[in-house]
Amino acid sequence: MGVRKMRAAGTREALKAAARAQFVERGYLNTKITDITSAAGRATGVFYDHFTDKEQLLNELLAEMHSQARERLAGQAHPREHDLTDRAQLREHLGATWHVMRDNLPVMTALFESTMSAGPSSDRAWRSLTGDTAVIRAHLDWLRESGHQLPGDPTLIAAAIGGMLSMLGYAVLSSGATDLSDDEIVDSLTAFVLHGLAGPGATADPRS
């Protein structure tokens, strides 16, 4: 790679880093092209030498996040036959999701805003939700096939779990509004998703 291309790559990365910073600070929708370039210490026009528009930049950041997440999960066997009614396996799933959200807060929140701004009639929220929860749904399908009684349609329940996680993740992670630790939160969500409000039935733990 020649020196010209290296500088260019540097600028490209600088723009992406600046974009991430601006997205958490101002929000994706309120971030103007000039906010990104000036935060990166570059001139306005440079942006268009690297990206066609803000949306394309977001797509690139998104792709990075996905490949990063894939990398993180690579090597770990992840069969459809995970048992989400097993506390440890459920916790593993919820914890992984939570930490991916935390680690990629700028991109996660930007995606959220972008999805919302597409408007209700676009179906984008539903497609995102079902897409992002396809893995959960596969596990639920398997549970059902194994004879386990689910609370409802696997796609719906998976979407419900995904909606809970994403909305709560957005609200909590972006605001730092609670003093609960990540572990406490994931523990609580695990207990809730596992046994709901009523608790583990007859084997209730008498701690208050």
Place this chain on the structure above:
Amino acid sequence: MGVRKMRAAGTREALKAAARAQFVERGYLNTKITDITSAAGRATGVFYDHFTDKEQLLNELLAEMHSQARERLAGQAHPREHDLTDRAQLREHLGATWHVMRDNLPVMTALFESTMSAGPSSDRAWRSLTGDTAVIRAHLDWLRESGHQLPGDPTLIAAAIGGMLSMLGYAVLSSGATDLSDDEIVDSLTAFVLHGLAGPGATADPRS
């Protein structure tokens, strides 16, 4: 009320009705002032004789929704001592929320978009979520005081339930993407929130 004021009131209502229609069709953020006025069959400038801006209009629609919801619940006793671990009482709560969302889809989705567009650093999502789930939290507090073991901090669990409902409501109601009926959805959510994925413990229903 004189005839002049009546026409004005008519225009005001026409603008609000047009706004609702546009909000579901284009989304709140993408709806321009001129979209509203022309859908109402009025001139652009008229808008500013009735509202200062789009946000104020939304606040007015929101107030209407709230008073409507309050009216609906009026007369029904609603003490803090509701037992959310009772299936019927839980279903009542979830169903009421679901139907308020459906009945006020334009306003609900607009509020959603508006909240998101405030950006992550604004805390607005967290404040909305905790505010809207204050009632649930009160019920959970009471449960805990009665010696029931909750899955986690009441504010967090209430927010989790609220996040699940609002995200799922937005995705499902705005898209009509599923063929499940409202009753089926509310039943499923009730079962899920009540007993989670593991089901009602030892008393599991052997239907598959």
Place this chain on the structure above:
DNA sequence: GTCTATAGTAAGATAGAC
């Protein structure tokens, strides 16, 4: 109160020098 016409503003996008 409502209209038409227009001023004002903000941001996206590009042209051309270096």
Place this chain on the structure above:
DNA sequence: GTCTATCTTACTATAGAC
């Protein structure tokens, strides 16, 4: 590749006639 300067567009908001 990067810069400065500018063009363009889209929308908000107001002014003034009716």
